[in-house]
Amino acid sequence: MSENVVIALDAMGGDDAPDIVIKGVDIVRIQFPNARFLLFGDEARLNPLLDAYPLVRSVCEIRHTTHAIKGEDKPSHALRKGRQSSMRLAIDAVRDGEAGGVVSAGNTGALMAMAKFSLRTLPGIDRPALASMLPSPKGETIMLDLGANVECDADNLVQFAVMGADFARAVLGRVPPRVGLLNVGSEELKGSDTIKEAGERLRSIKNPPFEYCGFVEGDDITRGIVDVVVTDGFTGNVALKTAEGVATLFSNFLKAGFQQSLMSKIGYLLSKNGLKVLKNRLDPRLYNGGVFLGLNGVCVKSHGGTDAFGFANAVAVTIGMVSEGMIDRMIAHFKAFDVETKASSNEEASSSEVTEA
Incomplete structure (x- = not known):
């Protein structure tokens, strides 16, 4: 990577969060030394972990919130009540341009609902x-x-x-x-x-x-x-x-x-x-790392029961997509595809008119 890539992390999502999140960053920072991370979660729980990993602290910034989405929360409830949750704030960081992508090991349904609401779908999708x-x-x-x-x-x-x-x-x-x-x-x-x-x-x-x-x-x-x-x-x-x-x-x-x-x-x-x-x-x-494709931003779902190695792989996938400018390429391809579709439709209409004439 020639430029810094910023990834938003739901530090409270997953069975063993925030421990696996910090340890996962410690693994992935070696492979991607230019990557930086926004940690959304309870600073009272995150700071002691970062004290044990000073090199991780140097590439992270904590965004404090005590609210986290639970595994049993219904997507509709999470969407209504979870605006200040670690998951929603991490997604919003992508929407607001502070981060290129978001990773969460939290509730899949809630992540899908929040990401679709906050990021919206790309044009043509x-x-x-x-x-x-x-x-x-x-x-x-x-x-x-x-x-x-x-x-x-x-x-x-x-x-x-x-x-x-x-x-x-x-x-x-x-x-x-x-x-x-x-x-x-x-x-x-x-x-x-x-x-x-x-x-x-x-x-x-x-x-x-x-x-x-x-x-x-x-x-x-x-x-x-x-x-x-x-x-x-x-x-x-x-x-x-x-x-x-x-x-x-x-x-x-x-x-x-x-x-x-x-x-x-x-x-x-x-x-x-x-x-x-x-x-x-x-x-x-x-x-590890299911990707929600079609959103106006990179959003990756890590398995909730994964360990630090698995979470690091989900983050690595996210960094790869952000670094390659996948969203911009996807927008360009769909724009070209839409033009081709319209052109084909016009040709078919013209042929039909000639046949009828």
Whole structure:
């Protein structure tokens, strides 16, 4: 980073906050020495922690508030009563231009409601989407939506594709990003009318900021054949939870297998280094940080039960998006996309008039 990047942190959000927040900053400040942080939370709890990490204090500024959003708070209640909460104030810092992005490990529903209310959606985007990364043999694959929108139309899916491509470019450095639309088959005739319409529209975009690769199936998600997998929030959330469950099941089976006999225990010792590589590759903390794409500001949701390492990764993702100017690029792409759409509509209208004449 050539210039300082300022990130707002909800220091009171998460199961082990504010401890993991401070320790997370201590990890990420080494990777991003030019980053600065605004800590929103109770200074009576933050100051003792910062005293133990003087280098963290040097890159942080405390914004005091004693109000924090609880995990059980309903989004509507948090929106009405949480204006002075650490979460809302951190979001407002992005809205007011004091910070380039915000990270919170707090209540997901409250964060979504507050961020959408305070930051608003970008021009050309109807709904924000929740995106995250999954491991694949070729690196990471971005998937969206993961639950923010249970029902989506073709317009939403096309918008998700553009947003996901910009995310892949900013965070993973994929140029051009490869985008696939999740379906029950790769053939063009398969799927619902919504999926087929979205596919036709993605294929028809002139000079898109990504490479559209057509339909992909569920087993393609972790194969790495595309950089971005686009789907509705219902399907995306089910797929994500299924992948997490399979990973846990595989880990438990593997652990039980190595404990069955003396020979299996010896086998574990012989393969210990390889298993360590596998464990590190599948470590969920490496993929911590769900991003609300489509808002007029960078907003990242860290897992509430993560540790300092996981929180640091969520902050690193945020810094990457801010440093790459993802929001400005997204605005430019949607503006160009809107112009292309209008031009196509005018051409179709003209052709229709000529035909009728």
